Amino acid sequence: MYRGSHPTSYLNKLLRTEVIFTDFTALFLSVLSFHSSATFKNAITCPSIHLSRMDFLGPVVQIILFFWAPVSQQIGYLKHLNNNVETLKKETEELQDKRHQIQADVKHAISVGKTRVRQVENWLVDVTNIEAQVDSLRTEFEQPRTCLNGCCTNHFSRYKLGKRVVKKLKDVENLKAKGVFDKVAESPRRPRVLEMQTSLPRVQQSTAEETMEEIWQCLHDEENGLVGVYGMGEIGKTTLMKAINNRFVGTNDFNVVIWVTVSKDLNLGLIQEQIGNALDMKFHINEEKRNRLFARFKNAMYLLILDDLWKAFSLDQVGIPKPYKQNRCKIAMTTRSIEVCNKMGADKKIRVKTLTGEEAWNLFYERCGDVVLSSDIRPVAEKVVEECSGLTPCHQDSGTGYVLQG
Template sequence: MADGVVTSIADKVIDSMFVVANKEIDYMWNCKQHVQNFKSEVQKLKDMKGRIQQKIELAKDKGDNLVHGVEDWVSAVDAEILKAEEFVTEEGNAKKTCFGIELCGNWSTLHRYGKKATHTAPLTELQEHGKPYESCVSVDTPAPGILDCYQNKNLIDILTYNSALDNIIKAINDNSKQVIGIYGVGGVGKTTLTKEIALTVKNMFADVTFTTISKKFDVEKIKKDTENARKRIINGDKILIILDDVWEELNLDELCIPCGIQHMNCKILLTSRSKHVCENMNAQSVICVNSLPLEEAWILFKHVVGDKLETDTDLTSVARDVAKECGGLPLVIDVIGKTLKNKDVDATIKTVYNRLKLSYDFLESEAQWCFLQCSLFPEDEDRQELLKFKEKIMK
């Protein structure tokens, strides 16, 4: 019985030795085939890397973000291909030395290259890991929005502006207030103010979304602009939506903006030329943005014109009068100031005219008539008689 056990063990050892020996012999005998298979796997990996690299370049050209891991995969492939090419070069040089490696009498050389050529696992594993990247290497990245491109105006010395800014931020910080309205005449700086606010409070919110409404608004455009924000509100994220330049009451339900007691994680900041619009949209806080007093208008004017105000004597002599005529409206100050700085008078007149005409067109017909009649009066003259006449014709 003992002899049988010994014999069985001996048979297994011999079989194992035979398998090992056969494998080692195969490395030498089929060295050429192993090397060819190795080269084939290297080429497959190179081809895959080339296809994926093309997709990466296209994604970068579009400005899209690459998916996590694809760049690490490319780096790993480059490193593995470098090692593989070093081996192929080394094997090729050995072949030259042996007048054709299949005729080489150095069995040790054949064994070494044949065995190393069978180590294709790193190559095939990288091919397997690269398969998902052949269909997708990037995620769509939204184009920069208005807030992404806005640069801080640094108007810390404009007290009227900063007072309004502080009041609005206090209202935003008040958890009992969901809708905050800002109103003021056209050109007073409401839009600029909301952008400054967005920069100031952006760290308080998961996202800040800005959309311009305008007089002739498009419901579908507003829905598109606020789509991601609306989804995130439903998911519980704290979101600030800025509705700029609202001319009439908007139905938030129609715009599919989640708000009310069930969605206090949503804050809405709206700007309008009309206080009544803010009130009609149930703003819990309504803040007026006033035009700048003369001294602050002059400070802003100097900001816009810059050093030229100090070096151009002709400009210096009329600058204060020009700043006064801007009526304390930052938009007009900005446009006029840049004109005096760049000498493009025609473009300035057109810009200011278009802004003023929009306000004029929105007036009732009687108010338009009264406005035009006012232009007939000399500067600073009492217009009370005209106002009395207007009241009579409106009865």
């Protein structure tokens, strides 16, 4: 369409065309106004002439409107370049002010242990990028663009720049509109399963391994909602359940695994607090915790481990829905008494057995070291292991090693 002509010449023609169109439009509207009033008076005496003139003006108006809109838009990129650059500068400064405020809010939130939300992080990156792009456009605008060795302004280059400025102005406005957030940071989410510290012995213990595997299988059996693990004190129930807890790390078997230490002095409020902490719930003073826990548990596929339970209590009273086949939730509890398992309504009861004589001796040797192998100590050590009936007759001293219990 523009073969044989320089782009600058084409832009100059467009500018002249805009002036012509502007003048012609003004003239046309004046004539149309006069013509309408004159022909209206003659419409009664000569309606055919009036109609023929109006029929002629209709297509002219359509042609003018058809060509005027696109031509005016293209010319506007060049004509309004200075104003658009100034507007872009102001909009970018407002965007920067918003960025500074959000960064200050994020900094404060991080100082109290929160983490920046992903949406805000992405927005800040976009703002940084667009600020650099606007700086580049403004630098380009301030540089003179000429042709013919500086004899005239290079209108084509300014036209292209004007078009990019208008596009970037829309991008800045859109980014400003997106910079409204309900929250800029949030408390870090607890892991699905909180790994617990446990000191499993290095020696092989088939009895303990069999018990742990039985517990694991029961927790994956849909027929068992509540599993009771019982046995005498210090036999290793808590150690086994910590190992079970840690086996769920990295799995998707449950939405959350919750560990609650009950202890001898039953305190339902403390149980609620521990569950709430595991679920990132904050309770207010005198708040009805039970209903909130019920609502939170409603859609959560959970495993609740109640460790060191001495007497039965009502799950409903705490706010814990009873696990059943359809909700795929589980409760496991450790206790010294099988009666507690019965009163809690355990679907499966697993007894933690004592170690065999060989397993007890190997564990005793691992904990105490070669000292028990000496000829004057070994007979006593073997007697101690036998008297303990498979329990570990040693504990870690406050020093560096293990000592026998007297």
